[in-house]
Amino acid sequence: MNLANMKTADSQSSKARLRLWLRLLKAQRRVEAELRERLRTEFGSTLPRFDVLSALYRSQNGLRMSELSDELMVSNGNVTGIVDRLVDDGTVVRVPVDSDRRAMRVRLTDKGTAYFQELATVHEGWVSDLFAMFGKDQAEDLATALHAIADKPIKKKEGVR
Amino acid sequence: MNLANMKTADSQSSKARLRLWLRLLKAQRRVEAELRERLRTEFGSTLPRFDVLSALYRSQNGLRMSELSDELMVSNGNVTGIVDRLVDDGTVVRVPVDSDRRAMRVRLTDKGTAYFQELATVHEGWVSDLFAMFGKDQAEDLATALHAIADKPIKKKEGVR
DNA sequence: CCTAAATATTTTAAGCTTGAAATAAATTCA
DNA sequence: TGAATTTATTTCAAGCTTAAAATATTTAGG
Numbered sequence: 001m002n003l004a005n006m007k008t009a010d011s012q013s014s015k016a017r018l019r020l021w022l023r024l025l026k027a028q029r030r031v032e033a034e035l036r037e038r039l040r041t042e043f044g045s046t047l048p049r050f051d052v053l054s055a056l057y058r059s060q061n062g063l064r065m066s067e068l069s070d071e072l073m074v075s076n077g078n079v080t081g082i083v084d085r086l087v088d089d090g091t092v093v094r095v096p097v098d099s100d101r102r103a104m105r106v107r108l109t110d111k112g113t114a115y116f117q118e119l120a121t122v123h124e125g126w127v128s129d130l131f132a133m134f135g136k137d138q139a140e141d142l143a144t145a146l147h148a149i150a151d152k153p154i155k156k157k158e159g160v161r
Numbered sequence: 162m163n164l165a166n167m168k169t170a171d172s173q174s175s176k177a178r179l180r181l182w183l184r185l186l187k188a189q190r191r192v193e194a195e196l197r198e199r200l201r202t203e204f205g206s207t208l209p210r211f212d213v214l215s216a217l218y219r220s221q222n223g224l225r226m227s228e229l230s231d232e233l234m235v236s237n238g239n240v241t242g243i244v245d246r247l248v249d250d251g252t253v254v255r256v257p258v259d260s261d262r263r264a265m266r267v268r269l270t271d272k273g274t275a276y277f278q279e280l281a282t283v284h285e286g287w288v289s290d291l292f293a294m295f296g297k298d299q300a301e302d303l304a305t306a307l308h309a310i311a312d313k314p315i316k317k318k319e320g321v322r
Numbered sequence: 323c324c325t326a327a328a329t330a331t332t333t334t335a336a337g338c339t340t341g342a343a344a345t346a347a348a349t350t351c352a
Numbered sequence: 353t354g355a356a357t358t359t360a361t362t363t364c365a366a367g368c369t370t371a372a373a374a375t376a377t378t379t380a381g382g
């Protein structure tokens with residue numbers, strides 16, 4: 001085989017990575033569509049709300065609005081709207097932060113905690129079913145591989161010098 | 162170790178699968194955020210528009226609205242809006258289908274084709290950079306593993322019997 | 323042929339999402 | 353101290369997304 005007939009290693013890697021990305025995206029969409037549908041029909045809820053409740057449940061003392069948006073990787077304004085709706089249905093409350101009058105701490109109410117526990121149990125079962133083709137070990141291996149991307153440091157804007 | 166102290170294999174698998182899902186979701190969000198930002202700042206475009214152009218570019222003769230929404234796994238109404246905007250800026254056209262007056266075929270214009278080719282080259286480079294930690298072989302292995310989820314058959318609603 | 327059911331698409335209302343602008347409060351530093 | 357900057361949050365406009373309803377057309381069955 002001569003050089004003219006051979007793609008460079010870089011081009012081949014690039015294509016393989018692009019295929020990986022498209023596959024990752026498709027898998028994510030398929031699972032997300034299924035989870036959204038089930039949250040809607042069985043609980044009258046949505047994924048963004050579930051995500052917020054989940055983040056708050058994992059925290060001990062609630063989270064500030066900005067901590068929530070960092071955790072979920074969505075914009076501040078987005079979190080404002082979702083929390084507004086969760087406040088409306090009584091699952092979370094906004095508590096002013098004593099030491100910083102700009103800030104708000106969001107917490108689960110007792111009702112919200114009970115509600116989320118119910119959801120979380122069922123949700124784990126759904127996910128386990130959707131990923132049933134992966135055994136424990138393979139699931140762990142895949143998760144480890146994806147860690148390299150998921151926890152890649154966020155590129156920060158450079159200050160002007 | 163006695164049974165009381167040991168989680169069942171099922172529970173452990175379930176947790177591992179849940180972690181895998183959360184990792185997959187986080188990786189997808191990180192990559193998507195980066196691609197969206199670059200499409201916006203460098204091309205004044207968006208991911209949904211890129212996805213539609215990409216699907217049309219891969220097809221030979223354009224796609225019907227319903228083929229587009231199947232391919233992209235989004236709702237019909239969603240595609241209507243995105244195609245409307247692409248028509249506005251002259252990158253695609255709606256062509257009536259002779260044999261079926263309900264249907265529309267969407268095609269890239271010459272302008273749209275040239276524009277997408279430009280985008281696609283740069284986009285592949287971005288993806289390759291974001292996935293740079295995976296070599297060709299590892300990227301292929303991961304893509305294969307994800308195939309099991311990405312191409313899982315869609316569960317259809319059962320008719321009443 | 324004619325009606326009923328199915329199909330392709332658009333419209334609509336509500337919620338999600340972003341980036342940018344606006345507010346308000348805390349921090350920095352001269 | 354007090355002005356300038358930074359930080360936390362909300363508001364806003366525009367676009368994305370969904371599910372359901374509405375329209376228009378085709379297909380199937382009697």
